[in-house]
Amino acid sequence: MEKNENKLKSGFVAILGRPNVGKSSIMNRMVGEKVAIVSDKAQTTRQKALGICHRGDTQIVFVDTPGIHKPRTRLGEFMVREAEDAKDGVDAIMVVVDAGFIGKGDIEIMNRVKDEKCPRFLVINKTDAVTPEKLMPRLKELDVSMFDQVVSVSALKGTNIDLLFKLLRDALPYGPEYFPDDMITDQPERVLISEIIREKTLRNLKEEIPHGVGVEMLGIEKQSDTLTEINATIYCEKASHKSVIIGKQGAMLRKIGSEARYDIEKLLNTKVMLRLWVKVREDWRNRKEDLRTLGYIREE
Numbered sequence: 283m284e285k286n287e288n289k290l291k292s293g294f295v296a297i298l299g300r301p302n303v304g305k306s307s308i309m310n311r312m313v314g315e316k317v318a319i320v321s322d323k324a325q326t327t328r329q330k331a332l333g334i335c336h337r338g339d340t341q342i343v344f345v346d347t348p349g350i351h352k353p354r355t356r357l358g359e360f361m362v363r364e365a366e367d368a369k370d371g372v373d374a375i376m377v378v379v380d381a382g383f384i385g386k387g388d389i390e391i392m393n394r395v396k397d398e399k400c401p402r403f404l405v406i407n408k409t410d411a412v413t414p415e416k417l418m419p420r421l422k423e424l425d426v427s428m429f430d431q432v433v434s435v436s437a438l439k440g441t442n443i444d445l446l447f448k449l450l451r452d453a454l455p456y457g458p459e460y461f462p463d464d465m466i467t468d469q470p471e472r473v474l475i476s477e478i479i480r481e482k483t484l485r486n487l488k489e490e491i492p493h494g495v496g497v498e499m500l501g502i503e504k505q506s507d508t509l510t511e512i513n514a515t516i517y518c519e520k521a522s523h524k525s526v527i528i529g530k531q532g533a534m535l536r537k538i539g540s541e542a543r544y545d546i547e548k549l550l551n552t553k554v555m556l557r558l559w560v561k562v563r564e565d566w567r568n569r570k571e572d573l574r575t576l577g578y579i580r581e582e
């Protein structure tokens with residue numbers, strides 16, 4: 283082994299927690315760029331995704347996961363399985379909770395990591411949104427004995443993110459450079475693009491509709507060094523949802539499209555021509571074929 287390699291602290295860290303506690307936001311903060319989409323709707327993250335943080339002599343590979351919840355669809359089952367699988371073989375586990383609402387669901391997840399052998403961190407996020415007077419009594423009631431460290435952070439403000447990094451670094455072994463230092467995620471370009479479109483759709487829509495939204499990429503064509511043409515379909519589950527997504531005279535779809543185009547242009551570094559269609563596929567979240575088309579099945 284090369285001398286340098288000996289000096290690198292590296293490893294995989296799984297990020298687990300209920301939906302919407304800020305798992306993806308913490309990962310983005312750590313990586314320093316937005317590698318995972320974020321929204322205020324539960325179950326924004328549907329698949330395991332890596333976010334790679336390179337800092338000095340350290341490489342931390344975060345495994346972001348869908349929130350652990352009681353699944354009601356086949357898609358939900360896939361998502362929870364993704365989260366459960368993520369903790370196998372990692373070097374450390376972070377359980378993230380929302381400082382404002384620590385409840386039964388969180389305690390269940392905390393108990394699931396009880397018997398894991400690797401270092402475990404309890405990360406209390408969104409501390410910007412709650413006073414210590416409210417948080418402290420709740421924390422006193424919690425059994426945190428399964429954790430090696432308890433850290434409170436704010437992904438939004440960046441509070442204690444450096445401290446969390448340092449504690450994780452200390453807990454990781456010396457190891458190889460798992461990924462080249464310009465690689466910040468394992469997600470291919472087409473997945474990143476479809477996720478951006480889904481994020482803008484989620485952010486512009488109210489509860490209920492977002493859970494039934496899926497994006498299928500039809501094509502990404504580089505027309506020249508400066509122009510990329512992209513075609514994609516947004517799926518939803520009901521005709522009434524379709525008309526909301528399209529909006530009055532297409533206003534909503536135009537808004538989603540222009541917000542997505544802005545982010546995709548930054549990602550690809552070219553101008554983007556984005557064409558979006560909206561289609562209804564009833565109950566696709568329970569249909570194997572549709573789940574496969576949208577990338578929510580892992581072939582063994």
Ligand SMILES: Nc1nc2c(ncn2[C@@H]2O[C@H](COP(=O)(O)OP(=O)(O)O)[C@@H](O)[C@H]2O)c(=O)[nH]1
Nearest residue numbers: 302303304305306307320321322408436437438
């Ligand atoms: N106030 C506050 N909001 C946060 C913080 N971190 C995340 N959020 C918000 O919480 C919501 C869920 O975040 P996300 O990262 O998608 O959560 P995930 O489902 O656990 O991955 C989004 O609206 C975020 O902007 C934080 O530290 N403070």
Ligand SMILES: [Mg+2]
Nearest residue numbers: 305306326327
């Ligand atoms: Mg997420």
